[in-house]
Amino acid sequence: MEIALQQTLNALSLGGIYALLALGLAIVFSIVRLINFAHGEIMTMGGYGVFLSLALGLPALPAMVVGVGISVMAAVAMEKVAFRAMRGASVVTLLITSFAVSELLKVLFQNGISARPKPISLPPVLSSTLDFGGVTLPVIAVVSIVVTLTALLGLTLLLRRTVLGVAMRAAAEDFDMLRLLGLKANVVVATAFAISGLLAGIAAVLWTGQRGSVDPLMGFFPVLKAFIATVLGGLGSLGGAVLGGFVVGAIEVFSQAFLPPALAPYRDAIVLSCVIALLLLRPDGLLPPAKSIRS
Amino acid sequence: MLTVSDLTVDYGPVRAVRGVSLDVGEGEVVALLGANGAGKTTTLMAIAGLRKVAAGSVTFAGRALLGLPPEEIVRTGIGVAPEGRRIFAGLTVDENLRLAGSIVAPEVEIARREALLDRFPILRERYRQRAGLLSGGEQQMLAVARALLPGPRLLMLDEPSLGLAPQMVDLVFDLIAELKAEGVTILLVEQNVARSLEVADRAVVLANGQVALAGPAADLRNDDQVRAAYFAA
Numbered sequence: 238m239e240i241a242l243q244q245t246l247n248a249l250s251l252g253g254i255y256a257l258l259a260l261g262l263a264i265v266f267s268i269v270r271l272i273n274f275a276h277g278e279i280m281t282m283g284g285y286g287v288f289l290s291l292a293l294g295l296p297a298l299p300a301m302v303v304g305v306g307i308s309v310m311a312a313v314a315m316e317k318v319a320f321r322a323m324r325g326a327s328v329v330t331l332l333i334t335s336f337a338v339s340e341l342l343k344v345l346f347q348n349g350i351s352a353r354p355k356p357i358s359l360p361p362v363l364s365s366t367l368d369f370g371g372v373t374l375p376v377i378a379v380v381s382i383v384v385t386l387t388a389l390l391g392l393t394l395l396l397r398r399t400v401l402g403v404a405m406r407a408a409a410e411d412f413d414m415l416r417l418l419g420l421k422a423n424v425v426v427a428t429a430f431a432i433s434g435l436l437a438g439i440a441a442v443l444w445t446g447q448r449g450s451v452d453p454l455m456g457f458f459p460v461l462k463a464f465i466a467t468v469l470g471g472l473g474s475l476g477g478a479v480l481g482g483f484v485v486g487a488i489e490v491f492s493q494a495f496l497p498p499a500l501a502p503y504r505d506a507i508v509l510s511c512v513i514a515l516l517l518l519r520p521d522g523l524l525p526p527a528k529s530i531r532s
Numbered sequence: 533m534l535t536v537s538d539l540t541v542d543y544g545p546v547r548a549v550r551g552v553s554l555d556v557g558e559g560e561v562v563a564l565l566g567a568n569g570a571g572k573t574t575t576l577m578a579i580a581g582l583r584k585v586a587a588g589s590v591t592f593a594g595r596a597l598l599g600l601p602p603e604e605i606v607r608t609g610i611g612v613a614p615e616g617r618r619i620f621a622g623l624t625v626d627e628n629l630r631l632a633g634s635i636v637a638p639e640v641e642i643a644r645r646e647a648l649l650d651r652f653p654i655l656r657e658r659y660r661q662r663a664g665l666l667s668g669g670e671q672q673m674l675a676v677a678r679a680l681l682p683g684p685r686l687l688m689l690d691e692p693s694l695g696l697a698p699q700m701v702d703l704v705f706d707l708i709a710e711l712k713a714e715g716v717t718i719l720l721v722e723q724n725v726a727r728s729l730e731v732a733d734r735a736v737v738l739a740n741g742q743v744a745l746a747g748p749a750a751d752l753r754n755d756d757q758v759r760a761a762y763f764a765a
Contacts (some may be wrong), residue, residue, distance in 0.1 A: 400634045403627045407620045413582055414618040419606040419635040421680065 252486020312434025471522025599726030
């Protein structure tokens, strides 16, 4: 029972990070049709932001805020420098561009900082455990879940209640029409990137909190999982990205916890097989985006 | 108020609009007519900044529009209700209108929205519903209300009656007549030539991307060429 509860918590905390990353990918894709392969590097930059702030002597909490801020700035800068000139290009062209950005940044991290992991020491309270009615729960997992849910709630409110949020939903349906109403394309796109950076930054802080280090490939692997999550949820669907993130996280954690050790090396294969099986049942994803009706 | 001169627009490898000139004076309703593929919508979208223009010029209220992005063109005072209505189906009626009103001051927006909801009571009734659930005619009302909300000096309507039930078509043309009576300047693209010539002051007929005929609507109604092409018994 205790193990089941702990693993559920782990599944939710890992799934939450995937969900944040997948949501950032989905928001950008839904508006500019860009599958941003460099999203992982936005996350990695957040990790280095935390590392450098700590190295400069900042306390943990401000260092985390700086890390998130760096991710936001990295995302907005990436749009301005690399993607704005390519707006309206084909999905493939945009994808290749993001590959280039991703590779370039990885090389910069490797040569400019270090190819080796840099340790991040966060307050011991994060790595301690919580005694919850006789059940021991890791604090970082609880914190991750709370932070993820808060971020998701905040984003939902933004998308429902603010003009900019409504504009982003509208942009996902019909970007040109939004411009015909006088809303500025650059503002809407920059906001989408800023939000994706914010979510990636939060994911970076939670990830470094769980792993205790940052390296040039830190963002690469979780974002790979987040890609799977967005496809599983239905490419371009925000709710689907969140659901997909949690499903991928759950399959990963539970297969690690409950598979016989002999099968452990095949964990990723098993996760992906489950995803393929789900996609065979629902080819458009679990929660496909609503198709806009154009006559 | 709006002057289009020698407008030329390429649509892929095809020259869709070839040297079209037209002008719309303050308070006038000008109908842009022609068969399917004659270049009407392309002309309108080029004025709105959504199509790249190969040559020519567009001036509105003394300002050159070519080269401006659509959002800036709209902000000079042009409202667009495009072909196919293009309401945001996943957003509520309220949200569709709020977006349109977001480019004017909040007090102005509230007052104008109230006035538009009085004009289109059905939109008030369906205020919190998703716009995709509205009927075609209701969606057209929403598209027009959305275009009118910021208080444009020129309204461009593209095929507002297309695909609507006959009673709804009547309603749309009544609306255009009402707006005209209120002094709204309108550039109307339509396939329904007979009804358009009833409501318009002047008309421009396009064929193969060029102006085939232009003149007062009353003259065109009796023109043999127009009668032969559009009122064939």
